[in-house]
Amino acid sequence: MTETPQGSQAPSDKAREAAVEAALGRLDLDDKARLLAGQDMWSLPELPGIGLRSLVMSDGPIGVRGTRWTADDPSVALPSPTALAATWDPELAHRAGVLLAQEARRKGVHVLLAPTVNLHRSPLGGRHFEAYSEDPYLTGRIGAGYVNGVQSGGVATTVKHFVANDAETDRFTVDNQVSARALRELYLAPFEAIVENAHPWGIMTAYNTVNGTTMSEHRYLVNEVLRGEWGFDGYNVSDWMAARSTTGAIDGGLDVAMPGPRTVYGAPLARAVRDGRVAEATLDGAVRNVLRLAARVGILAGAEPAVADTGLPAPVDGEALAREIAHRSFVLVRNQGALPLPEGRTVALIGAAARDARVLGGGSATVFPARVVSPLDGLTAALPEGTLTYAVGADPNTELAVADKGFALRAVCRDTAGTVLGTGSAPSGQINWMGADLPDGVTHDRLHTVELTGTFTPRATGPHTFGIKGLGAFTFTVDGTTYYDDVQTTDSDDPFISFFGDPEPRAEVRLTADTPVEVSLTHAVVFPADAAMKSVGFSLCHQEPRRDPDELIAEAAEAARAADTAVVVVATTDRVESEGFDRADLRLPGHQDDLVRAVAAANPNTVVVVNSGSPVELPWRDEVAAVLLSWFPGQEGGAALADVLTGDREPGGRLPTTWGALTDAPVTRVTPTDGELPYSEGVFIGYRAWEKEGRTPSYPFGHGLGYTDWTYGTAEAEASREDGVTVTVRVTNSGARAGREVVQAYLAPVAPDPDRPARWLAAFAGIEAGPGETVEAVLELQRRAFEIWDESADAWAFVKGSYEIQVGRSITDRRLTAPITV
Numbered sequence: 001m002t003e004t005p006q007g008s009q010a011p012s013d014k015a016r017e018a019a020v021e022a023a024l025g026r027l028d029l030d031d032k033a034r035l036l037a038g039q040d041m042w043s044l045p046e047l048p049g050i051g052l053r054s055l056v057m058s059d060g061p062i063g064v065r066g067t068r069w070t071a072d073d074p075s076v077a078l079p080s081p082t083a084l085a086a087t088w089d090p091e092l093a094h095r096a097g098v099l100l101a102q103e104a105r106r107k108g109v110h111v112l113l114a115p116t117v118n119l120h121r122s123p124l125g126g127r128h129f130e131a132y133s134e135d136p137y138l139t140g141r142i143g144a145g146y147v148n149g150v151q152s153g154g155v156a157t158t159v160k161h162f163v164a165n166d167a168e169t170d171r172f173t174v175d176n177q178v179s180a181r182a183l184r185e186l187y188l189a190p191f192e193a194i195v196e197n198a199h200p201w202g203i204m205t206a207y208n209t210v211n212g213t214t215m216s217e218h219r220y221l222v223n224e225v226l227r228g229e230w231g232f233d234g235y236n237v238s239d240w241m242a243a244r245s246t247t248g249a250i251d252g253g254l255d256v257a258m259p260g261p262r263t264v265y266g267a268p269l270a271r272a273v274r275d276g277r278v279a280e281a282t283l284d285g286a287v288r289n290v291l292r293l294a295a296r297v298g299i300l301a302g303a304e305p306a307v308a309d310t311g312l313p314a315p316v317d318g319e320a321l322a323r324e325i326a327h328r329s330f331v332l333v334r335n336q337g338a339l340p341l342p343e344g345r346t347v348a349l350i351g352a353a354a355r356d357a358r359v360l361g362g363g364s365a366t367v368f369p370a371r372v373v374s375p376l377d378g379l380t381a382a383l384p385e386g387t388l389t390y391a392v393g394a395d396p397n398t399e400l401a402v403a404d405k406g407f408a409l410r411a412v413c414r415d416t417a418g419t420v421l422g423t424g425s426a427p428s429g430q431i432n433w434m435g436a437d438l439p440d441g442v443t444h445d446r447l448h449t450v451e452l453t454g455t456f457t458p459r460a461t462g463p464h465t466f467g468i469k470g471l472g473a474f475t476f477t478v479d480g481t482t483y484y485d486d487v488q489t490t491d492s493d494d495p496f497i498s499f500f501g502d503p504e505p506r507a508e509v510r511l512t513a514d515t516p517v518e519v520s521l522t523h524a525v526v527f528p529a530d531a532a533m534k535s536v537g538f539s540l541c542h543q544e545p546r547r548d549p550d551e552l553i554a555e556a557a558e559a560a561r562a563a564d565t566a567v568v569v570v571a572t573t574d575r576v577e578s579e580g581f582d583r584a585d586l587r588l589p590g591h592q593d594d595l596v597r598a599v600a601a602a603n604p605n606t607v608v609v610v611n612s613g614s615p616v617e618l619p620w621r622d623e624v625a626a627v628l629l630s631w632f633p634g635q636e637g638g639a640a641l642a643d644v645l646t647g648d649r650e651p652g653g654r655l656p657t658t659w660g661a662l663t664d665a666p667v668t669r670v671t672p673t674d675g676e677l678p679y680s681e682g683v684f685i686g687y688r689a690w691e692k693e694g695r696t697p698s699y700p701f702g703h704g705l706g707y708t709d710w711t712y713g714t715a716e717a718e719a720s721r722e723d724g725v726t727v728t729v730r731v732t733n734s735g736a737r738a739g740r741e742v743v744q745a746y747l748a749p750v751a752p753d754p755d756r757p758a759r760w761l762a763a764f765a766g767i768e769a770g771p772g773e774t775v776e777a778v779l780e781l782q783r784r785a786f787e788i789w790d791e792s793a794d795a796w797a798f799v800k801g802s803y804e805i806q807v808g809r810s811i812t813d814r815r816l817t818a819p820i821t822v
Helices: 011-025 029-035 081-086 090-106 136-152 180-187 189-198 219-229 246-251 267-274 280-296 318-329 375-382 549-561 592-602 637-646 686-692
Strands: 159-162 175-177 202-205 235-238 331-335 347-350 388-391 407-414 420-425 430-434 449-456 462-469 472-478 481-488 504-511 517-524 535-543 565-571 606-611 626-629 676-678 710-719 725-733 739-749 760-769 774-781 787-790 795-798 802-808 814-821
Touching (some): 029 280, 081 090, 081 136, 090 136, 136 180, 136 189, 136 760, 159 189, 159 219, 180 189, 235 280, 246 267, 267 280, 318 637, 347 375, 375 637, 388 549, 481 504, 592 606, 710 802, 710 814, 725 760, 725 802
Parallel strands (some): 565 606
Antiparallel strands (some): 407 420, 407 449, 430 535, 472 481, 472 517, 710 725, 725 774, 739 802, 787 795, 802 814
């Protein structure tokens, strides 16, 4: 059983609304105000008097972490959202959502804080791996599939970050100046499409300000547009710590202020109502939205959930789906006959990223999977014994990284007397305990120190560098010798500095490979008196001995020269792509570009796998035989990579975002001036801007190769109901193996208009066919594809006239045209 479409009410909806009204009528003012404030990091308070259980929320987009930052309860880690968008498959996104709902229910989570549907406005955006695309239509289609999938499992989604949260620099305070037209046609468009086509139960307002008003208080965009025009009836939650004003937030349409226990809601909100500064009817509206959410997810007594237990989707195999999404997302942007790998040939696998896989981006989307398959693991399992060699070549980690390989750590919590209060796991040497997320037996009032302690077994002999990320007093020892005992400070006022800040190198210790040593990092815990939430956050960081880069590259080149094919895996790091900061450039870190050039010179049959969540520059791309983009491919990424390289599976992805050099990118500004960031490019971002400026990217939007060929036959356009157009395209698989094609339709006005893009994505469809088989793809262009936002009328305007529907394989590879006059 699922909810009826927006705009209609089934009997079950009416019954649920009646239960909500009954519950609301039994609440007093203080309970109503308390319900809108987080009681801790991830939940709202229970109200037993009305049969309301505590509502539990969790990150995130690629997996459900739950309420604790721990590896003790592992999570399935799917490929990054950019990878999901690269599949151009809303149904696959739906299946991903079904799996995540299954994971959420297993972990006792009612609300998933996802998907992120902000746009890739500039390639420098540091968090773009967590969003889908530069294109609003593609973003809306994938996002709607995801939301429908999650909510079919009875778990709420929270579509975020509403709106124009398209970069990380000064994200708490930046005032993004966006024209009404750009807002409507680009940045609001994915949210509108998802509200219309997926009926999300939640929305999250962003940190940033839009046109002078902070989003947690933006009455126009929330109450008038989101709720009024679009009919959104879900709850609106703040981004964490974004709510700043009691009256401004509640009058601006914010229902829930997170996290707790201290927020601008709760007691301050009740006081504002009693003082007459807030109307109780306004408060009731917010409470009604939260109770409706609780009813939908099944935690309000007397209300039937939106999805009954008997109506839940069939269980999903998480590992299998993660592997499928990965190989479906890989984008083969260049192939000079190198792929798939011929059987029986030798392969030299090269790159630190091939051994130490990066499967997800940095920040709040982090989850801890039970296993991670690296490219080295995947190819070792897939290739015959004796045919694969490995060389490090170059390491993308040019700075200290959070302790990982070789470390076996736990956290020991003590009081002032040194008595152990409790212990906890310490995934990757990182402590991130927010609010009530503490090990069993530990309380904030008794906690005095946290010690990260255990063993480290080095992989290499030489000087190892250790460091610390975090603020406060720390003591670091190796085998009983103290190397650091001091206080770390910073001038930054970022509340998440311990999470996103730079690691500080504090010790250099010479160690021997495969010889374990005892390590200990002790932190003296101090909670600021004015802290809105008590948190403990710090990390032990590490860097292996630095070998001469030229020697490593020479070794890799020699390995490549001795093999039939060289496969080089290059990558970004969480110091390059992460929530919390934007990128300074699009270059691969370290000596990875030099590595690729050297390997390609040694072996012309070189395949490069690019392990990044968003675009990087590939200055050597024409010097290698093949380039495969693997994004952040999730826990099964290495297995999926082996599937694709060996030809067992076809790389199914198409670019959801233009890839090109930073010097050519038309829109790059992410840093505000005097607190303001003007979106002066208007509606011209992504491929729209590249075409307007007449610039040629490395690889265009929509591009992607497979292992078969496609011949486009005919395209016939016919006007459909409600001013839309249906295009039927005949496509033949003219290659030697079965495959999948993404047929893309771009709408282009015949008469040039400098205020409109030359063309824009209006529809797409995936098709599958065997060798020699001809199939029809049916593409539906909606009325909105022909509309612009008329700022003078403050309304959508249908632009009549002559258009070409241009059908093909990318924004630049257009094979067929179908004229249409509307």
